Amino acid sequence: MDKARETALEILNEVHEKSAYANVALARCLRRAELSGLDRRFVTELVYGAVKAGETLDWMLRRFVNRPLAKIPPVICNILRLGIYQIFFMDKVPASAACNEAVELAKRYGHAGTVKFVNAVLRTAVREPEKATFPEGKGKATENLALTAQHPQWLVKRWVREFGYEETVCLCRFDNEQPVLSLRTNTLKTDRQSLMELLQQEGAVVRPSEWAAEGILCTEHGALDDIASLQEGLFQVQDESSMQVAHVLAPQPGEFVIDTCSAPGGKATHIAALMKNKGHILALDIYEHKLQRIEENAKRLGIGIIETRLLDACKTGEFYKDMADRVLVDAPCSGLGVLRRKPDARWKKDEKLISELPGLQLRILENAAIAVKPAGILVYSTCTMTKEENEAVVRMFLGVREDFILEDTGEFLPLKKRQGNMVQLYPQRDGTDGFFIARMRRKE
Numbered sequence: 001m002d003k004a005r006e007t008a009l010e011i012l013n014e015v016h017e018k019s020a021y022a023n024v025a026l027a028r029c030l031r032r033a034e035l036s037g038l039d040r041r042f043v044t045e046l047v048y049g050a051v052k053a054g055e056t057l058d059w060m061l062r063r064f065v066n067r068p069l070a071k072i073p074p075v076i077c078n079i080l081r082l083g084i085y086q087i088f089f090m091d092k093v094p095a096s097a098a099c100n101e102a103v104e105l106a107k108r109y110g111h112a113g114t115v116k117f118v119n120a121v122l123r124t125a126v127r128e129p130e131k132a133t134f135p136e137g138k139g140k141a142t143e144n145l146a147l148t149a150q151h152p153q154w155l156v157k158r159w160v161r162e163f164g165y166e167e168t169v170c171l172c173r174f175d176n177e178q179p180v181l182s183l184r185t186n187t188l189k190t191d192r193q194s195l196m197e198l199l200q201q202e203g204a205v206v207r208p209s210e211w212a213a214e215g216i217l218c219t220e221h222g223a224l225d226d227i228a229s230l231q232e233g234l235f236q237v238q239d240e241s242s243m244q245v246a247h248v249l250a251p252q253p254g255e256f257v258i259d260t261c262s263a264p265g266g267k268a269t270h271i272a273a274l275m276k277n278k279g280h281i282l283a284l285d286i287y288e289h290k291l292q293r294i295e296e297n298a299k300r301l302g303i304g305i306i307e308t309r310l311l312d313a314c315k316t317g318e319f320y321k322d323m324a325d326r327v328l329v330d331a332p333c334s335g336l337g338v339l340r341r342k343p344d345a346r347w348k349k350d351e352k353l354i355s356e357l358p359g360l361q362l363r364i365l366e367n368a369a370i371a372v373k374p375a376g377i378l379v380y381s382t383c384t385m386t387k388e389e390n391e392a393v394v395r396m397f398l399g400v401r402e403d404f405i406l407e408d409t410g411e412f413l414p415l416k417k418r419q420g421n422m423v424q425l426y427p428q429r430d431g432t433d434g435f436f437i438a439r440m441r442r443k444e
Helices: 003-018 022-032 037-062 074-089 095-109 112-127 141-148 153-163 165-176 192-201 240-249 266-274 288-301 313-320 336-341 351-370 391-400
Strands: 181-185 205-208 215-220 235-237 256-259 280-285 306-310 324-330 372-382 404-406 422-425 435-442
Touching (some): 003 022, 003 037, 003 074, 003 095, 022 037, 037 074, 037 141, 074 095, 074 112, 095 112, 141 153, 153 165, 165 336, 181 192, 192 205, 215 240, 235 266, 240 266, 240 324, 240 372, 240 422, 240 435, 256 266, 266 280, 266 306, 266 324, 280 313, 313 351, 324 351, 351 372, 351 391, 391 404, 391 435
Parallel strands (some): 256 324, 280 306
Antiparallel strands (some): 181 215, 205 215, 372 435, 404 435, 422 435
16 A cells, blocks of 8 residues: 555545645644655645645546546545546656556455446546546636636636736636745844844755845745744744735834734734834634634744733724724635635635625724724735725725724835735735735824
8 A cells, every 4th residue: 555645545535524724634644644755745745736626626537437426435536536636737657656556545445346436437537638628719718727727717707807817827827836935034033134044054945035024935945843943933934915914003112902813823923023022912813722823923932922812803892992002903804815825725715705704804893993092003904805805894994983094005015115005915916925904093
């Protein structure tokens, strides 16, 4: 039995049958599996590839089976998914190896009938690959792009309407790229230049971010668990776009700041660094285990001003009316701006989610605003790119709370200033995760 492929199957089963996050399941399984470095990389490529391909992979698989996929035992369906992915997308894997190892897995997890079924399906795929040719021709461009770029058709159609076909191609291509590891220097302990030199000594290849003075892009590195400077709290993993938020909030030492949807604490710890670890930050979340993540990050980074509290963000104003100098609402959202970092996320979204979220986002924003002092600052941000969740929410809020004024958010970006009272970063235009930020000030 090929241990690497069996590990990949175990992870895929967790993703499809238990709704596990691919990155979490992968990390957990790799920690306990005794695999060589080469096999670990193979498993990672195979799992992320098969998960990212999602409905595209199932569309291809349907070309070679004569029954609904739902009628196939889940573990057998996942064996087929792994086999199809290797045959069509992994050039370095011989088709014979993909078929043979899938059959071996079927022997262990199925019976004689399923073994024959798996063998027949994959051998047919090798023999007749043209059956899985994506549709082309007039009226098929969007469907072809969705299948080719491995994105849901509803999402590709939406983006084509908003950005046009060519820009949508670029956006999909960005989502499918391997994301560069983005780090935020912990300025409470070191500076960017010193950290870059240390990372290079640890074998990493790094360059400074053009978006934030604390930011570092790490293009080559070992396992994060093995990077000593991370364990020592010299940096926090955080995307360049996410680093913009704390700068827009612009907290000052000694202030009281509330981060309403705080976990896992990347922005809260950045706020603490900008405050020079002086003042008080209240980090809220509705999950106890997520609050523990914030506390662990704060401890590792040497931060002592963050207090965590289990509290629904919609109740912020009930407990902290007119108390905070600054409040951050990094709202729960559709997450369409960070799809490259979460290979399974694109298949867990739908248009219904986008229509439902603005109501929750507005409630959180309205309640958070109650906690802002007169002349205080309120920042609203998301990691998505839909107008319904971004500009529309801010406009609705300002229509209700006329005592808040929308400021020139673009002027508060740390390095790349831009005009505009709301900032929307787009992956295909800015080369970062998609992110939205709006800064508002309460009248005195």
